[in-house]
Amino acid sequence: SVYVIFPGNTDQWVALDVHTDTVGVEQMSADPFGGEVRAGRVYGRGAVDTKASLAVALALLEALHTSGAKPQPNLLIAATADEEDQARGAPAFAEWVRRRGIVLDQLMVAEPTQCRPIHGHKGVVRLRFDVVGHPAHSAQPQHGKNAISAGAQLALAFAAEHERLQSADSTSALGRAALTVTLISGGRGINIVPDECSLSVDRRVVTGEQPEEIIAALTELAQRVCPLPVQATKLLAVGAFLQEPATPWIEQLCAWSGAAAALVPYGTNAWAYGGLARECVVLGPGSIDQAHGVEEWVAVSELLKLSQIYSQWWGI
Known part of the structure; x- marks a missing residue:
């Protein structure tokens, strides 16, 4: 895993967890690493689960760094390993945060939710x-x-x-x-x-x-x-993850995304983050229906929507 801190202009701490591992590529019908853009979609393994979220975040932060500006909150990006197999990356990140005494105000776990805030799963x-x-x-x-x-x-x-x-x-x-x-x-x-x-x-x-x-x-x-x-x-x-949905941040995310908070049947790294942040949510571009299949893709329009959500969240 790789963790990066971008100092902000306030005392607030927020974090984004994006897992960088993927499932296998053996049965894919096209080049899994090509990143082909076709008909408004980006194709390839990890396009939706979940490298697109990291790409959007890094593009925004690169532009921010070039301009000499800062995000409003202190921003912690966690590119975590091993979500798909034994789920070791998330607890390692949680322990890293606790050892440093960082108190997170908000934590977002990137997974394909069509940019809908997810506040719980089994x-x-x-x-x-x-x-x-x-x-x-x-x-x-x-x-x-x-x-x-x-x-x-x-x-x-x-x-x-x-x-x-x-x-x-x-x-x-x-x-x-x-x-x-x-x-x-x-x-x-x-x-x-x-x-x-x-x-x-x-x-x-x-x-x-x-x-x-x-x-x-x-x-x-x-x-x-x-x-x-x-x-x-x-x-x-x-264990299960469940966050009270009626919080100021989640209500903001609902307004920015245009979608109500919901529950999902699949699991995410959020299970490991109980007590790590005051508020925790799962959100990312694309649909889980496109994950793990012989053809994986994410719509460019979803990436643009995510870019707007991150920009509003980070105050940039």
Whole structure:
């Protein structure tokens, strides 16, 4: 990650977090690094998620520096690493800010929201469950312990847990929690009773839930229903993000963007910034529908709108 401070004319501190990593490019239909501009759109991996936001910010700050002017608030730009994989960049930035005793008044996390202010989203717990069986010749399955069959029982138990979550009364503004089995693998050969099976799950977290308690509950569920030994491994655990929308800054952003504040189902770096800033919001150009696909793009008109929002926010 790279952090840059642009001193301002006031005592106020504001920050912009833009993650610089992207998903892979292997399946893309055009040059992922070309940055082609066509029909009012910029194409390429990261165009919408989320390098466009950083490009707009740097263009504005370059012009500001050339003119010898300053932003009104002290401005901290965080180009964070590792948002897409293990989400290590955001907590590292939060720790960096706290160590220096910086108190942020406002923090914006750049993600594709069509420049609509986002004030909340669910968190996520991701776990892998490894089931251990015993191999045998498939002609004599009674001599083995089938890890895939045990894993299938585990998958059905997780599906039942998802239905329970979906039918429960929700007291969170973020809606109901969800649990999905997203990966499953196992076996060594078509004529071998499988001695291993691995399942990965994605559990969406709402306000009022603690990730570590969810991990403990899912681990207990797995060990209770699986007829063979099973080991749980934590892959990711982040809490939900929810900001009160009726704040002066968010109301300003709504006016500048022409869109009401909203909630979204996907996650962002904002999960790591609880207590780091007095106000936190997610906002950026383009739609999440254009992210992670075989063709990624952002509309030039969205970049112009973002430029106006940043300019008003920074008082330039």
